[in-house]
Amino acid sequence: MAISKKTLAEKADKFLCYQKSVQSPDHEVEFFEQAYRDVFKNKPYSLREDFCGTFAVCCSWVAASPKRTALGVDLCPETLQWGRDNNLARLDDEQQKRVRLLEQDVRKLNRPRADVLAAQNFSFWIFKTRTEVVAYFKAAYKNMNDKGVMVMDMMGGGDCLIEGHVDKRKIKKGKRGFKYYWEQISHNPVNHDASFAISFKFKDGSKLKRAFEYHWRFWTLPEVREMLEEAGFAESHVYFEEEDEDGEDTGEWNRRDVSPSAPCWIAYVVAVKK
Numbered sequence: 681m682a683i684s685k686k687t688l689a690e691k692a693d694k695f696l697c698y699q700k701s702v703q704s705p706d707h708e709v710e711f712f713e714q715a716y717r718d719v720f721k722n723k724p725y726s727l728r729e730d731f732c733g734t735f736a737v738c739c740s741w742v743a744a745s746p747k748r749t750a751l752g753v754d755l756c757p758e759t760l761q762w763g764r765d766n767n768l769a770r771l772d773d774e775q776q777k778r779v780r781l782l783e784q785d786v787r788k789l790n791r792p793r794a795d796v797l798a799a800q801n802f803s804f805w806i807f808k809t810r811t812e813v814v815a816y817f818k819a820a821y822k823n824m825n826d827k828g829v830m831v832m833d834m835m836g837g838g839d840c841l842i843e844g845h846v847d848k849r850k851i852k853k854g855k856r857g858f859k860y861y862w863e864q865i866s867h868n869p870v871n872h873d874a875s876f877a878i879s880f881k882f883k884d885g886s887k888l889k890r891a892f893e894y895h896w897r898f899w900t901l902p903e904v905r906e907m908l909e910e911a912g913f914a915e916s917h918v919y920f921e922e923e924d925e926d927g928e929d930t931g932e933w934n935r936r937d938v939s940p941s942a943p944c945w946i947a948y949v950v951a952v953k954k
């Protein structure tokens with residue numbers, strides 16, 4: 681009798697691959713601290729992570745200080761459950777008690793409000809019209825404390841508009857190493873509808889093709905800052921990562937009013953409520 685042997689792709693956990701490839705929760709937490717400190721010269725304690733997915737960031741947040749609380753909000757029960765089984769389960773009992781999860785739309789209002797509201801990995805791009813984004817930003821504003829920062833990441837640059845463009849990276853984890861592909865599937869210059877996908881390829885050649893797909897509006901920095909102002913935020917700032925003389929990223933993020941037009945860039949937008 682033939683023994684069926686599963687491929688590495690069949691055995692893989694797509695959420696684990698995603699976390700290893702896409703996320704750096706400890707770095708996000710450090711950046712939230714910096715963004716809050718830059719405005720209020722103080723430490724933030726409560727985090728609301730909108731579009732939290734597997735809420736790895738919430739878990740890093742509470743693990744970094746016993747004074748911290750986190751609220752994760754996401755619509756998808758499967759993703760939240762993976763986070764409970766894999767990320768929350770790694771925290772001790774006391775840390776777990778400081779993480780609260782809500783399976784709901786991010787536009788709902790909740791209490792208590794947060795010092796830092798994060799919406800990471802371009803997630804608000806799911807809202808494709810100005811009206812929808814401003815409504816979300818207004819809800820986010822109400823979900824924040826009187827002194828608070830909202831942190832979002834943004835991407836841009838010419839390469840991000842090229843249909844079929846693929847960014848490939850090797851995720852080095854020994855025998856379990858795999859490759860990560862970020863694919864620009866389509867871009868419509870008329871309305872800036874843009875589709876992206878994440879795929880993974882394993883050592884035996886098997887693939888998890890388009891394990892995650894995103895159908896977004898490709899928003900630009902000035903549009904987002906104008907919408908934040910319309911939603912009531914007092915100010916907003918754009919942070920880029922500094923590079924050394926060889927063009928390597930340094931891990932240091934600073935506010936910029938002017939930035940070189942790189943073929944592909946990532947930035948943070950920090951909106952301030954005060």
Ligand SMILES: C[S@@+](CC[C@H](N)C(=O)[O-])C[C@H]1O[C@@H](n2cnc3c(N)ncnc32)[C@H](O)[C@@H]1O
Pocket residue numbers: 702703730731732733734753754755756759784785786787799800801802803806
């Ligand atoms: C691009 S993933 C980002 C996951 C995570 N924040 C990260 O940084 O990797 C987008 C997430 O947003 C969730 N989502 C999409 N629309 C939503 C909405 N209106 N309210 C709450 N969650 C939503 C999806 O279920 C998905 O988990």
